[in-house]
Amino acid sequence: MSDIKRPVLNPKTTSYEFLGPPGAFLITFGVPALAYLLYFTCNQSSGGCPPPVNTLYPSLVGAVSDPAFWWKLWDPKAFALYYSWYAFCLLAWAVLPGDWVQGTQLRNGKYQNYKINAFSTALLAIGLSTGYILRCGVGSFTFFYDHWIGFTSAALSMSFLQAILWYALSFQEGKLLAVGGNSGNFIYDFYIGRELNPTVGSLDIKSFNELRPGMILWLLIDISMACAQAARLEGRITDSMILVISFQALYITDALYNEPAVLTTMDIIYDGFGFMLSVGDLLWVPFVYSLQARYLVFRPLELGYARSAAIVAVNFLGYYIFRASNNEKNAFRNGQNPKNLVYITTEQGSKLLTSGWWGVSRHPNYMGDLLMALAWSLPTGFETPITYFYVVYFAVLLIHRQRRDEEKCEKKYGKDWLRYQKLVPYRIIPYIY
Known part of the structure; x- marks a missing residue:
């Protein structure tokens, strides 16, 4: 028998990023809080973007101390629509055709395979949305603007659910862990992501969340913001709204069309799937990156x-x-x-x-x-x-x-x-x- 020691497949994480567990804890709660804050400090009724400090601070303190404020964060209609959207993305991934692409070699010598059909999923979603708008009018597609906080809360709940689920399942035998997410500290590993490539059957969870539910939703939200502005301006939209939506649509469709390129990014190759990626993909991308389009609904500019x-x-x-x-x-x-x-x-x-x-x-x-x-x-x-x-x-x-x-x-x-x-x-x- 050889005395040569083989390298450990899942080595212990020996160095921290983001200032370690304290930083991970602060970011875990700070990122969702900031997403909400960007809305409450800049919306149609906020009295400014942001409102004066002497009115902002008392209004925020008064709001969070009122139980009714917290109940308003949970909108049943928005939750139902958001979770239906996520189910649609899963179904589209399963039924739409797509090439299978092999990723980079993993530490265990194996390869992860990825189904490439994010672009066709986006085309289907846009086609269905366009048909709905043409049939029911622009005023029917303003629900993202009308139920913004409810959708934000729904995306946040999905982010936490997935982070908790994949952290718990990462302790199953045979899991390949992320080099940076195996510290043994729950707070840090939960945030960074413990398992490198969580999968369900042939579905790679990390790459799926990277492009589909959040990125395509970002585009649909932009369309909804244009509809909300058009409903206020008797059917027209401003040139500023056209520019924002066009620029962001170009960026989004480029990412979706070139989906295989994401397989070479740090997120896919090195990072585990934890709260950092789940909240970034599902909440931050669609509901923070669309900030400019939302602003132009109530502050139209030519x-x-x-x-x-x-x-x-x-x-x-x-x-x-x-x-x-x-x-x-x-x-x-x-x-x-x-x-x-x-x-x-x-x-x-x-x-x-x-x-x-x-x-x-x-x-x-x-x-x-x-x-x-x-x-x-x-x-x-x-x-x-x-x-x-x-x-x-x-x-x-x-x-x-x-x-x-x-x-x-x-x-x-x-x-x-x-x-x-x-x-x-x-x-x-x-x-x-």
Whole structure:
């Protein structure tokens, strides 16, 4: 018998992110609280976006101390519609045709397979919604605006239910755990995600939630916001609303159409499925990312041709950088190099691009993301900082993700990563960061 020790399949997590269990605890409750706060500080009856501090604080304190306030968070109609929507996504995944794509190799030597049909699911949902609007009128599709808090609570309940379920099931024998979610601390592991790839039959829960229930719902919410504005403006919508919906629809359909690209992200490869991803996918994406469209319902704004053209230019510059850089990366990973891009080869055999978009910065796609985020907020004007929350949040998110990614790369590639950093010195934005 050999005395050679095999590596442990599920090693204990020895380092924390997000300031460890205290940080995970604060984020677990802080993220939902912030989603609600963005609504209560910026809605049609709030008295401003945000209202003056001398009125905001007393009104919030008075509201949360009233039992009736908490009951209003639970809207039976919104709950029924939200859970029906989730069931629709599951059914569409099962019955709609789609290619099966193999993901990256797991630590146990196996591969996870993923069914690719998010784009066709979106087309079906949009087609059914369009038919409903044409038959019943724009006023019939305003329920997301009318029952916003109820839908937010329904998505939050689904987020907690899934996080609890998959955390509990992760203790079954034979589960492959996430390297970062096996600390033994309940609060931290619940938040980060303990099991790497929870599945039901052939359904991969993590990739399913990544694109379908939240991302497609975001688009439907935007359509609902346009309907709510049209119902108030005698059937028309403003150019600012058109821009916001068009920009976000482009981003969403691009992500859905290029679904296989998500299989190379950190979320899929490294992170377990816990509350961090469940609340991000199911609550945060559809109900926070649609903030600008919701604002324009009760603060309609006409931009005119000149301002609209300038904002369009910002968005398409960002989209071009985002898509062109991702196409370069994906082609190179698939063994193609039509542009004869320069790269270095690490001791592990991996290749790191040092020219093209990936020679401009280590994360040029993030630079495109940030420009698009700015373009989504510019149509709301400058009367409130709240609609620019997404830009600030997204910048923090991308910088954190960039640092997580580069920390893993430094551990993996060692001195080769230091050599790469000298060749590509800028992290996201050249000459700035």
